[in-house]
Each structure stands twice: as structure tokens, then as C-alpha cells.
Amino acid sequence: MLKTQSYFDQIYAQGNDPWGYDQRWYEARKRQICLSVLLQPEYDHALEIGCSNGVFSEALGQRCRQLLCLDGHAQAVALARRRVAAYSHIKVEQAWVPEALPAQSFDLIVVGEILYYLSPMELKQLMGWLDRHLHPSGTLLCCHWRHPIHGFELTGDQVHQSLRQLHLNHYLSLKDPDFLIDVWSQSGLSLAKQEGLI
Numbered sequence: 001m002l003k004t005q006s007y008f009d010q011i012y013a014q015g016n017d018p019w020g021y022d023q024r025w026y027e028a029r030k031r032q033i034c035l036s037v038l039l040q041p042e043y044d045h046a047l048e049i050g051c052s053n054g055v056f057s058e059a060l061g062q063r064c065r066q067l068l069c070l071d072g073h074a075q076a077v078a079l080a081r082r083r084v085a086a087y088s089h090i091k092v093e094q095a096w097v098p099e100a101l102p103a104q105s106f107d108l109i110v111v112g113e114i115l116y117y118l119s120p121m122e123l124k125q126l127m128g129w130l131d132r133h134l135h136p137s138g139t140l141l142c143c144h145w146r147h148p149i150h151g152f153e154l155t156g157d158q159v160h161q162s163l164r165q166l167h168l169n170h171y172l173s174l175k176d177p178d179f180l181i182d183v184w185s186q187s188g189l190s191l192a193k194q195e196g197l198i
């Protein structure tokens with residue numbers, strides 16, 4: 001965790017939006033794709049793991065009755081809290097994963113570009129938590145950058161390959177040259193089946 005803390009200290013020393021979430025079309029497009037592949041128009045209790053400065057949190061919050069956002073870095077948490085301050089249904093907490101994960105279950109869990117900062121053992125631990133804490137009607141969405149990150153063992157492709165071992169029903173994969181998105185559900189039913197179209 002000390003290596004990860006130091007890495008993010010350096011990242012946030014560059015400014016409040018080091019990845020250009022507010023400026024880059026790449027980021028805006030990726031957010032829109034993530035929101036478009038969710039399996040329900042609205043969720044009751046959602047969790048975002050790795051909220052950074054809260055840009056996606058603000059958009060995701062429009063699809064949730066309650067949203068809990070987690071990030072391990074204090075500056076990220078402060079920025080996210082400032083960004084979503086007008087939304088009483090969005091809460092931001094500082095927590096490093098997998099050490100500090102909530103005890104409750106969620107009907108939406110979003111894991112955004114954070115799992116390659118974990119060790120393989122930590123990833124396995126978090127996967128066990130995901131298996132146990134997705135509500136029976138729930139959706140899990142994971143999105144990760146595909147290019148190498150200097151100083152860390154895992155890549156986005158390796159993370160998503162590992163995630164295939166989850167004891168959940170894999171719903172879809174989207175493979176962009178730059179990022180991966182995978183969605184799982186508990187029900188195993190397609191959206192058309194859920195809505196009685198087939």
C-alpha cells in the first residue's frame with residue numbers, strides 16, 4: 001500500500017485532474033459507454049470503487065438512489081466530496097481496498113481503473129468480496145486501461161482475465177484498443193428476457 005500511496009501522491013501533485021477527466025473526449029466517451037451498458041436505468045444502492053476526483057461519480061449518481069464512492073487518496077476524496085457536495089444521496093469515503101470494504105451488499109458495483117494497482121493476492125481477496133456483496137438483482141461493471149503502468153505488476157488485460165473467475169454471470173465484454181469493460185449480473189438473464197421480449 002505504501003507504493004500505491006506514493007504513486008498517487010505523485011499523480012495528484014500534478015493537479016486536481018491529472019488524467020484529464022474534465023478535458024479529454026477519450027474520458028467523456030468512456031464514461032458514456034460505461035453508463036450505457038448498465039443493465040438497469042436506476043439502482044437503489046450503488047458502490048463506486050476508485051472514484052478519483054468524482055467526475056464519473058457525479059454522472060453515475062444520476063442513475064442511483066444512493067451512491068457510496070471510495071478512494072484511498074485523501075486529495076482525491078476531498079476533490080470528489082467538493083464535486084458532489086450538492087447531491088445528498090452521494091457519499092464519498094476514504095478507504096484503501098481490499099483492506100477496508102463495506103459490509104453491506106449493493107445492487108450496482110462499479111470498479112474503475114483501480115485493480116491493477118493491487119497485488120495478485122489483493123485482487124483475489126477483492127474478487128471474493130465482490131462475489132459475496134453483489135445483490136441477487138445486482139450488476140457489476142469493471143473498466144480498466146489496457147496499457148502498462150510502470151511500477152505495478154498487473155495490467156488491465158490480466159485483471160479482466162482474472163475477473164472471469166468470479167462466481168457471477170458474465171453479461172458482456174467491450175474491448176476498446178485502450179480500455180476494457182466487462183459487466184456481470186447475478187441473474188444470468190439477458191435484458192430482453194428480463195423485460196419479456198423473448
